Amino acid sequence: MSPERLALQILCLNDFEAAARARLPRPIFGYVQGAVEDNLSFRMNADAFRQYAFITRTLTDVSGRDTRRHLLGKTYASPFGICPMGLLGLSCFEGDLNMVGAARDADVPCIISGASMIPMEEIARHAPHTWFQAYVKGNPESYRPMLARIDAAGFRTLVEQRAHRLYDAAATRAAAVHGCCHAPEVAVRHAAADACQARHAVFRELVRAAGGADFFPHGQS
Known part of the structure; x- marks a missing residue:
């Protein structure tokens, strides 16, 4: 999948999980995504x-935010x-x-x-x-x-x-x-x-x- 196409499908952080599941070997995905028991x-x-x-x-000046x-x-x-x-x-x-x-x-x-x-x-x-x-x-x-x-x-x-x-x-x-x-x-x-x-x-x-x-x-x- 090209970076351009991936960017259209990743709209929030949780969307990375589905993309990773489709790409990574199952044992590696399980290690990254899983937790105990x-x-x-x-x-x-x-x-x-x-x-x-x-x-x-609202009505708050944010021009000086740092x-x-x-x-x-x-x-x-x-x-x-x-x-x-x-x-x-x-x-x-x-x-x-x-x-x-x-x-x-x-x-x-x-x-x-x-x-x-x-x-x-x-x-x-x-x-x-x-x-x-x-x-x-x-x-x-x-x-x-x-x-x-x-x-x-x-x-x-x-x-x-x-x-x-x-x-x-x-x-x-x-x-x-x-x-x-x-x-x-x-x-x-x-x-x-x-x-x-x-x-x-x-x-x-x-x-x-x-x-x-x-x-x-x-x-x-």
């Missing part, structure tokens, strides 16, 4: 976001970004490069997964402001060579789940912890990181996991 957590996450809506305003936001040493064009997606290359040739390139062109934050199928050095050259999500395990002696490689590649923001590990990441300019879901966790983890990311991906792993939007008010408090 009966997909209940997946549906709960979507339902949580459906509870929020925009409120329109969506730019400064975050971890850089100003971005929009307060939206892309979370890490591992094994993206399964569903698209050089999918990781396509993703970080799109974020670069849109000037929004993007986190590359440590499970990327593209070498981190190539990712950094393609989109220098990409954040890197590292899977840091073991003792410091075992993971410090990886941190050195991340720094040498040019990444300046490191994302990790274990806040105490970030003390060893002095080479990076900023550090963020992802997966925080409630206020006490955010408060504790801020002690070791520059930011906390309320990222919700456990619907792929845990039945009846709360939707991402469900814990936004708690994180803000």
Whole structure:
């Protein structure tokens, strides 16, 4: 299907699913689209976001509106970004490069997964402001060579789940912890990181996991 024809058929984000189902091999589509067991957590996450809506305003001057936001040493064009997606290359040739390139062109934050199928050095050259999500395990002696490689590649923001590990990441300019879901966790983890990311991906792993939007008010408090 040509990009022009696809553009006529994709009228909303949900339309991508039908197009992907028709194009991808069934096991790969199932991996990308599916969640744990009966997909209940997946549906709960979507339902949580459906509870929020925009409120329109009339007779309001919008000529001075500015969506730019400064975050971890850089100003971005929009307060939206892309979370890490591992094994993206399964569903698209050089999918990781396509993703970080799109974020670069849109000037929004993007986190590359440590499970990327593209070498981190190539990712950094393609989109220098990409954040890197590292899977840091073991003792410091075992993971410090990886941190050195991340720094040498040019990444300046490191994302990790274990806040105490970030003390060893002095080479990076900023550090963020992802997966925080409630206020006490955010408060504790801020002690070791520059930011906390309320990222919700456990619907792929845990039945009846709360939707991402469900814990936004708690994180803000």
